Amino acid sequence: EAEVAQSPRYKITEKSQAVAFWCDPISGHATLYWYRQILGQGPELLVQFQDESVVDDSQLPKDRFSAERLKGVDSTLKIQPAELGDSAMYLCASSRDSKTQYFGPGTRLLVL
Amino acid sequence: LAKTTQPISMDSYEGQEVNITCSHNNIATNDYITWYQQFPSQGPRFIIQGYKTKVTNEVASLFIPADRKSSTLSLPRVSLSDTAVYYCLVTYGNKLVFGAGTILRVKS
Numbered sequence: 001e002a003e004v005a006q007s008p009r010y011k012i013t014e015k016s017q018a019v020a021f022w023c024d025p026i027s028g029h030a031t032l033y034w035y036r037q038i039l040g041q042g043p044e045l046l047v048q049f050q051d052e053s054v055v056d057d058s059q060l061p062k063d064r065f066s067a068e069r070l071k072g073v074d075s076t077l078k079i080q081p082a083e084l085g086d087s088a089m090y091l092c093a094s095s096r097d098s099k100t101q102y103f104g105p106g107t108r109l110l111v112l
Numbered sequence: 113l114a115k116t117t118q119p120i121s122m123d124s125y126e127g128q129e130v131n132i133t134c135s136h137n138n139i140a141t142n143d144y145i146t147w148y149q150q151f152p153s154q155g156p157r158f159i160i161q162g163y164k165t166k167v168t169n170e171v172a173s174l175f176i177p178a179d180r181k182s183s184t185l186s187l188p189r190v191s192l193s194d195t196a197v198y199y200c201l202v203t204y205g206n207k208l209v210f211g212a213g214t215i216l217r218v219k220s
Contacts, residue, residue, distance in 0.1 A: 004155070033208075042116075042199050042210030043156065056206060091155050099144065099203075103155035 002026045004104035006092050012110045018080035021107045025073070025094030031055075033101060034067055034077050035091040043091055049075065050098070082111045114138050114204035116211040123217045130187045132214050134200030137181050145176065145183045146201040149194075150213070156199060160185065190218045 005024040013019050025032050030051050035043035046065065047057040051072035060067065064083070069075040079086055089108050093101040117135040124130045134145065144163045148156035160167055162174040162183065173186040187194060195218045200211040 006155075042212050044210070045208050048208075093155075100146065100158060100161055101201075102158060103148075106153075106155045108153065 004092055004094050004102055006090075006104035006107055008107055009105060010108050010110075012112065013082050014112050015084055016081040018078065019082050019109060020076055020078045021090050021092075021109075023075045023077070023092030023104060025075075025092070026096075026102055029094035029096050029102075030072070031095040031098045031101075032069055032075050033093040033095070034075070035093065037089040037091055037106070039088070046077070079109075082109075084111050087111045114202070114207055114209050116200055116202045116209045118198075118200050118211040118214045120212070121215040121217070123219065124190055125219050126191055127189050130190050130194075130216060130218075132185045132187075132198055132200075132216070133182055134185070134202070134211055135182045136200075136202045136204075138204060139180050139202060140205060143180075143203045143205065145174065147172070147174065147185045148199045148201065150197045150199060159198075187216075190216075192218050192220060194218050 007022050032049040034046045037043040046060045047067045048055040049069045052069050067077045087110050089106045091106045093103045095101045146161040147159040150156045160172045160174045164176050167174045175184045197213040197215050199213045
């Protein structure tokens with residue numbers, strides 16, 4: 001069964017440093033999502049791509065966060081500079097029909 | 113304001129049926145409801161998705177009343193391995209809103 005791949009699985013960084021997360025969606029899935037999940041809460045959508053285009057980034061803190069999906073396949077989410085409050089699980093999901101999403105294992109970020 | 117509301121936690125025993133309800137008062141005609149299961153340090157796993165009435169698959173059922181202001185995930189005969197957090201996701205137009213999750217604890 002095809003799965004969404006994410007790396008790294010865990011990342012520890014110091015505040016003010018830059019971090020980047022990578023996501024490889026299920027083959028053929030045109031829609032890709034990045035979510036942030038704070039411990040004890042539901043996932044919060046950061047950005048949604050349709051192929052290489054951004055569909056929704058209204059909740060992305062654009063002063064420090066950026067996301068790209070240059071060739072419409074894999075995607076990178078970057079934070080620069082990282083802040084203590086960015087400590088969370090960063091989840092990537094993909095969808096074939098923009099309706100049913102399949103999630104990757106996530107990247108747990110700890111900012112010290 | 114689009115909001116998805118679930119109970120914080122539920123307890124059950126092995127072999128029982130568990131029903132978890134999600135409230136979504138502002139759901140629109142074309143919006144749909146999806147349920148996910150999440151274990152610690154893992155990504156959410158798709159369980160079931162529905163738009164109206166009743167949907168059933170090999171692991172769960174989803175009941176959606178006519179007014180669609182709420183929905184109920186039904187897990188038949190739960191086991192200890194069903195202990196997890198269950199999330200309701202509602203699409204409000206082009207907005208994806210997760211509930212805060214329901215912690216289900218299954219006891220022996």
